[in-house]
Amino acid sequence: MGSVPPELSLDFRPTFVPKTISSFLKEVSLIGNVSDKVSILDAFVKRLEEEMRKIDAFKRELPLCMILLNDAIVALKEESVQCMSRNVEPVLEEFIPLKNKKGSNQSEEDGVLVTNKKEKDSNNSSNCNNNKDKKNWMSSVQLWNTDDDDNCSIDRKLDTKQRNIGDSTQGCKNRGGVTACMPFKADLGFAKTARKQRRCWSPELHCRFVNALQQLGGSQVATPKQIRELMQVDGLTNDEVKSHLQKYRLNTRRLSPSTTSPANQSVVVLRGGLWMSQDQHEESSKGSSSQSDSPQGPLLLATNTRGNSIPGVQSMEDDEDAKSKSNSWKGHIHKPGKDDCIESIASMNFADI
């Protein structure tokens, strides 16, 4: 295999420059040694399959990637099979019928790059509705993929109008460039009574929500619109915020029946993934030394941003045992992923405002 040109070596060197399927096949076809050829093809197929597995979680967001990968895999496999079966020195023609066949399925397949590294959509933070039927990804894809290039731009009539707000000229400086992760159009576009796709409140989203709440002086005084504007999340609608706020209010109320206790703290501490008031933290760190004995070890000290900026804000809507319950409240919203930068706040307490 020493004779193989570097760009075809198919090893994992970052220098490997992907080609279109057809040009790849063309180059492979020039290789005389059948076993070399087959192994190269197989190696590539393996990589494609691996890629496919990675993308699988996002098949709804990246349907075309799935199609392309699938096509490429099929094509290369066939080529490989043909090589082995004939076991004669292959000629250029060998992949020609292949192209034809492909053409029947996907006419524009030809010039498409094979490297569908999921580079494009790294912005996901979570995908809530993962369908189990991995087998049927094709069918599910086809159902709503028809309007190809609109894929990313539209959500649903309702959202569309509000969609711009986040990235309107001044909003462009989205601080993390956060866009809400919406498994857009997961449901068939043609469904008449199309119910809006569920907004998934990832920890990050919720974090922004809570931050906005804090800045606005608490959940009782903040209004959905204000919150949404502060959150700076592209695609987030007033209704969604309103809904979340409603639930938030409900829960905070339920969790602390007597809002009377003005356990005012302008500082909350994130300890072991739990937001709590300063004194709460001190107590609990006394009691259980399990979490962190180091004075400031894994502790994150978070000052309520409004510590100095917001005038007379009621700080804690509750404290007490609320945290244990509130954990469950939003616990389901999104299971903290390992790569979730906000893993720590996944179980954030509502008592923080």
Place this chain on the structure above:
DNA sequence: TACGCAATAT
């Protein structure tokens, strides 16, 4: 239009 609440859907 924006809000809050309640009913309804998932």
Place this chain on the structure above:
DNA sequence: AATATTGCGT
């Protein structure tokens, strides 16, 4: 059962 969406009155 929990949470999101929709409807409706204000």
